[in-house]
Amino acid sequence: MFLELRSVTKRFGGVAAVDHVDLDIEAGEFICFLGPSGCGKTTLLRLIAGLESLDEGAILLRGSDLGQLPARKRNFGVVFQSYSLFPGMTVARNVAYGLACRKWPRREIEARVDEMLDLVHLRDQAGKYPHELSGGMQQRVALARALAPEPAVLLLDEPLSALDAKVRETLRSEIRDLQKRLGITTIMVTHDQDEAMEMADRILVMNRGRIEQVGVAQDLYRRPATRFVGEFIGRLNVLERERWGDLLPPAGDLSEALLAIRPEHVRLLAADEAPAGPVVEGRVRKVAFLGNMTRLLVEADAGLVEIEVHGPLQQGEVGETLRFVLPGEHLSAVSAGPR
Known part of the structure; x- marks a missing residue:
């Protein structure tokens, strides 16, 4: 196994920010740590980077324990949310910084800087300073700087959250394409589910310092x-x-106390439709038009249900009574779990 986390634990006072996390990461894999603020995902990333010290457990890279190895000797590239570029250095010098610290020969540094700036499409910006660049360009420079020393692992700490929506969308695709091309093992922290689902090979969902579930996007959904x-x-x-x-x-053997169904799987019925099986009636409480779909909040006697309808909506005004069914093939059991 390339990177192994074994019972990794970190406490701050009496609170376990990361609580006995076990995880195996394959070489070349792109994995996202996903969860709400305070769930422990950034602390876990910092433990891997060596920016925080373990209270319990072990982190192994190709079988070697990194526990006593300081961050500067782990050869991990890190990109932060805030770019963290040196304002008094040009783009080229920012990218070269880590190579100079490692005492690379000058000609090799110059060649590597050119290569990295080509990779992030910023060769023509080499002589500019960070304040002369847009946020998206600055994050590309930070990415090039992190990749320049040929790190074993690339760590991304919410690298897109400070950017506007359109730039985020573009950079998502660019980072993923770059990661695939280089084949570098990458761990990214995010609270954005769309970001994780689009970019990651696997997603680790965290809650209160623990792993709730790990898997590919389709399985988690x-x-x-x-x-x-x-x-x-x-x-x-x-x-x-x-x-x-x-x-x-x-619904088969689903006898559990809690069942779940996605809003797009709830099926609205036409006024004269009479399907087999139970029909639910409810009054529309809220309507949200979202462009390619409409989201309805419907109140039935048993509780509230969200329904998502794609395409034109023929019914569904606030106050209107609708009929719908909950198809058995789309019902699944869920554990209450810690909330």
Whole structure:
């Protein structure tokens, strides 16, 4: 295994910010640590980088324990949210900084800087200073600087969160393409579910310092192990069997107390439609037009349900009564888990 985390734990006072985390990461893998603020994802990244010290556990790179190795000797490239470029240095000197610290020969530094700036499409900006660049350009420089010393692992700490939506979207694709081209093992921290789902080979969802679930985006979305994962990745209707029992269709062996269904899987019925199985009636409480879809909040006797409809909506004004069904094939069981 390339990178191994074994019972990794970090406490601040009496609080376990990272609580006995175990994880294996393959060489060349892109993995995202995803979760809300305060869940421990950034602390876990800093432990891997060597910027925080472990209280318990071990971090191994190709079988070697990194526990006593300071950050500067781990050969990990780190890109922060705030760019952290040297304002008095040109773009080229910023990228060259880590190479000069490692005493690379001058000609090799110049060649490597040119190569890195070509990689991030900033060769023509080499002589400029950070304040002369846009936020997106500055983050590209930070990425080039992190990659220049040929790190074993690239660590990205919410690198896109300070950028506007359009720039974020462009850089997502660029970073992912770059990572694939270089084949570098990459760990990124984010609280943005779309970012994680678009970029990562696997996503690690954290809550209160612990791993709730690890998997590919499709599995986390379609088969969330806990209510927390289901509600954090996308939107989710959680149905208590005690309240919804008579309105639920047969769903195999799903006898658990909590069942879940995504809003896009709830099916609205036409006025004259009479399907087999239980039909639910509810009054529309809220309508949100989102361009390619409309989101309805509907209040039934058993509780609230979100429904997402793609394409033109023929019904669904606030106050209107709608009929819908909860297809059994789209119902799944979820654990309440820690919330």
